[in-house]
Amino acid sequence: xxxxxxxxxxxxxxxxxxxxxxxxxxxxxxxxxxxxxxxxxxxxxxxxxxxxxxxxxxxxxxxxxxxxxxxxxxxxxxxxxxxxxxxxxxxxxxxxxxxxxxxxxxxxxxxxxxxxxxxxxxxxxxxxxxxxxxxxxxxxxxxxxxxxxxxxxxxxxxxxxxxxxxxxxxxxxxxxxxxxxxxxxxxxxxxxxxxxxxxxxxxxxxxxxxxxxxxxxxxxxxxxxxxxxxxxxxxxxxxxxxxxxxxxxxxxxxxxxxxxxxxxxxx
Numbered sequence: 001x002x003x004x005x006x007x008x009x010x011x012x013x014x015x016x017x018x019x020x021x022x023x024x025x026x027x028x029x030x031x032x033x034x035x036x037x038x039x040x041x042x043x044x045x046x047x048x049x050x051x052x053x054x055x056x057x058x059x060x061x062x063x064x065x066x067x068x069x070x071x072x073x074x075x076x077x078x079x080x081x082x083x084x085x086x087x088x089x090x091x092x093x094x095x096x097x098x099x100x101x102x103x104x105x106x107x108x109x110x111x112x113x114x115x116x117x118x119x120x121x122x123x124x125x126x127x128x129x130x131x132x133x134x135x136x137x138x139x140x141x142x143x144x145x146x147x148x149x150x151x152x153x154x155x156x157x158x159x160x161x162x163x164x165x166x167x168x169x170x171x172x173x174x175x176x177x178x179x180x181x182x183x184x185x186x187x188x189x190x191x192x193x194x195x196x197x198x199x200x201x202x203x204x205x206x207x208x209x210x211x212x213x214x215x216x217x218x219x220x221x222x223x224x225x226x227x228x229x230x231x232x233x234x235x236x237x238x239x240x241x242x243x244x245x246x247x248x249x250x251x252x253x254x255x256x257x258x259x260x261x262x263x264x265x266x267x
Contacts, residue, residue, distance in 0.1 A: 003150055005263060006180055007127050008215040012264040013055050014078075014103065018043055018070040019062040026068055026090055040246035043070065046221075046258055049241055053216045055261075060103060064120050066081030073122040074139075076100055077148075078262040081155040082110030084148065089119040089139030106174075107264075112151045118144030119226045123170030123257055130197060132157050135171025136166040160196045170255050176213040178220060178238065184229075186211045201236070204228040206229035209245075212254025221255050 016247040018039045022153035025034070044148050047057055054107040068090070075096040077084040083104040085097050105111050121139040125132060125148075132152050134145045142161075164171045165188045174189040179202055186208045203211050210226035213233075222230050224242035233240050243255060 007129055008177060008217065009057055010216055010261040010263055012058070012107075013050055013261045014058045014060065014072055014100075014107075015043070015047060015050075015259050016060040016070055016072045016100075019061040019064045019067060021067040022070055022251070023066045025253075026092065026253045027250065031250050034097040034247035034250040039070070042244050042247050043258065045050040045244060047220075049221060050216065050259065053219050053241075054055060055216065057110060058103070058107075058266075060100070063096070063099055066099070067095050068251070069091055069099065071123075071253055072100060073257045075122070076260060077122050077125055077152075078104070078108070078156065078260045079155055080129075080265060081157070081261045082112065084112045084114060084151045084155075085121045086114050086122055087116075087118065087144065088119075088121050088150070089137075089141070089144075103258050110155070113153060114144065115152060116141075117259075118147050120148045121170060121173050122260075124164065126172055126177060128177055128183075128198070129159040132196070132232070133171065134159060134161050135159065136169065137148065137164040137170055139170060139225045145196070149224060161190060161263035164187055164191060166229050169252050172212055172213045173252075173254065174208070176211060176256065177215055178213070178233075179215070184211055184213050184233075201232070204232065209254065212256055214255040216261065223249070223254065225249070238258060 016026040024032045084186040126137040143159045153158040176184045207226040211230035214221040219239045219241045221241045221243045223245040
């Protein structure tokens with residue numbers, strides 16, 4: 001990757017259509033089931049926003065056997081230098097990796113497999129200009145994080161293993177990159193000290209799910225249900241694109257989970 005290119009500059013993404021079984025997706029606490037139509041509408045708007053941001057979108061077909069397979073970020077990681085096939089920490093999701101493997105082998109010259117044993121979810125991985133941060137969580141264990149770290153270093157990047165606060169599903173549930181020097185974080189994650197080398201912008205109390213924002217090229221996508229966060233980022237000069245996340249939020253998801261993003265050379 002060119003040093004001049006920011007880690008949030010992308011021209012290619014992979015998404016997967018939601019299955020009708022998405023209503024049975026995993027969740028830590030029950031806030032009611034989403035509707036298939038609602039999820040599909042939010043996903044369609046997400047694809048449109050990505051195209052508006054200048055990204056080419058590869059859309060994979062729905063997988064009815066895997067309710068959570070719309071969240072393609074968990075079974076794999078992608079970079080300009082190559083892809084890494086992960087092993088999701090939820091038993092019902094392990095088979096998703098095999099489903100996405102042929103696409104990644106077709107699109108990337110280098111595809112690495114996460115060595116066994118151990119588990120790692122892409123939702124626990126935050127790529128920053130300084131390092132690729134891997135958060136330990138209920139879905140990413142120490143063995144998996146160490147194996148993933150070795151894979152990332154094989155691709156020529158620096159990896160860093162950090163802790164995720166107790167009770168937080170994924171590391172990126174509580175944070176996102178806003179620019180080369182700034183992160184958006186919940187107060188609880190900021191207190192852990194993991195972002196001491198960054199400018200930290202703290203989510204307003206009560207809008208914690210907004211921390212899973214997504215910087216893509218010139219825009220920052222933010223859940224539209226979080227007006228104070230949107231106002232804060234707007235005042236700071238970010239070009240905010242509000243995105244509806246009400247339905248996917250019912251199955252513990254946010255904006256980053258729904259795509260694999262990278263800069264594809266020679267596109």
